[in-house]
Amino acid sequence: MGNEVVSGVLAIGSGIAIGVLLFVPFVALSYRRRGSLTFGRSLLWIAAAVYFCAIWTYTLFPLPDPDALVCIAANTDVWQAVRDVQGARERGHAFTDPATLQLALNVLLFVPLGALVRVLGSRGLPTAIAVGVAVSLFIETTQATGMWWIYECSYRVFDVDDLLANTAGAVVGSIVGICVPQRARGVARLPDSDEARPVTKPRRLIGALCDVLAAALVSAAISVVVQLWLEYVADDHEAVLDGAFASTIGAAVPAIIWLVVIAASGQSVGDLCVELEYRAEHRKGLLSTAFVRVARFVGGIGMFYALTLLPDPFGASAWVFAGGAIVALLVTPNGHGLTGLVSGSVLVDARGEVSADVSGADDEKSGG
Structure with a gap:
């Protein structure tokens, strides 16, 4: 089984486990904050749990064998990604080159984060940027320190271009989140949350x-x-x-x-x-x-x-x-x-x- 499939299974499994553990308080909070529970909003929260687990599984796993550890140097050149994409374009395959695909995937990875900040957190673009930077920086630092010094050196690249691409993805996601109706956003108490509803x-x-x-x-x-x-x-x-x-x-x-x-x-x-x-x-x-x-x-x-x-x-x-x-x-x-x-x-x-x-x-x- 490939590493990507293993990471996906880990993300889905751990996300569902978190959903099961938090289901009861989630239901109680939904009825007190929003007056009821909806399928769409429940599905969105489950997707959020799976997504946050996926961020960690895809960026930190698989863990290397300590005896076969290969140390990887950090990339602090903010223009490296631009040069890589430009070189791919000059070679005639700008949209299929691994460097281009890697950049695109780093942007797409954080689009859901920006959307979730707006939809579930009811926060705008500045907050999405701050959260995007913070989450991406934490991931990159975790990689740079070898899982916070569990390993003697970094087994994945600390890449400043990833930090910028992730933040750009959070910005895009925040803009996309504007399409969600205002009433469906956030966890604030709705004005009619205390109204009695039919028992079904x-x-x-x-x-x-x-x-x-x-x-x-x-x-x-x-x-x-x-x-x-x-x-x-x-x-x-x-x-x-x-x-x-x-x-x-x-x-x-x-x-x-x-x-x-x-x-x-x-x-x-x-x-x-x-x-x-x-x-x-x-x-x-x-x-x-x-x-x-x-x-x-x-x-x-x-x-x-x-x-x-x-x-x-x-x-x-x-x-x-x-x-x-x-x-x-x-x-x-x-x-x-x-x-x-x-x-x-x-x-x-x-x-x-x-x-x-x-x-x-x-x-x-x-x-x-």
Whole structure:
């Protein structure tokens, strides 16, 4: 597999990993800053994560073998690229010469950066230039120092022409970003972000995904911490190999967290992210509220992790429960799922009294 393909795979893989790790806070921030979540804007942020990973993978990888390291001198001549392109033109293949292609690629590499500064950062040309210079200079310095002295000398060229070409690319990208509508830019709070919106199945599914993903990440993180503690503090290598204790704690912690969050707010972590909550339709009072909150825990991801704590073969009931929860989520009118079926409650926007959109139309008002 070629180096370019390896770099591309690394960039896409690491970008998706970052997207998964940041998905839950991204959804929560989107609903508070922009009132909703849109497919286009989500895709743009994922593309941004992949892009920033690609910058590093394509400019710093592959790492050389220290025993076969070849030191490369820096180029500080700002006119070298001009002379290279001019020489290629004189030879009759200006557009196919490696020097010309290298210059063009260095410009194109930073076009997305300039566009992202304007679209996602809502900043203009001066900021794009400053960011372009800073990022390019950091990359070139990393190359010049051999990955900050990890290697004894530079294994890639520190090239001042790359710095200029990258900055030019950021300028071009900033100009291109003007084409994106103003409302779709930036992360500032929109004036209508606090307005209640209809509850739709896509919105409910996003909330459920946030619950599943957040709980899985918490469980995995806790399990890793417990395994490290067993290995390096308790010095219990057998328990590490067995993994049962870490799995038990890893399942118990998210179950407890979701129970506490729901008991305190009436909403799961996913509900909080997408601004949804269950409310009793015909009953009021403390007992009714408590019943709905119990039902919310019983019908959600917290119950799944609680069931996995049961001894075999009863622990398998967690997966039966998960299957039933998924079916209920998909077939109920607005995705109110098991919680709504058990408690008779309805899903509403936590910011107001707007409930189900019977038309099933997407609730995402924000553009881009």
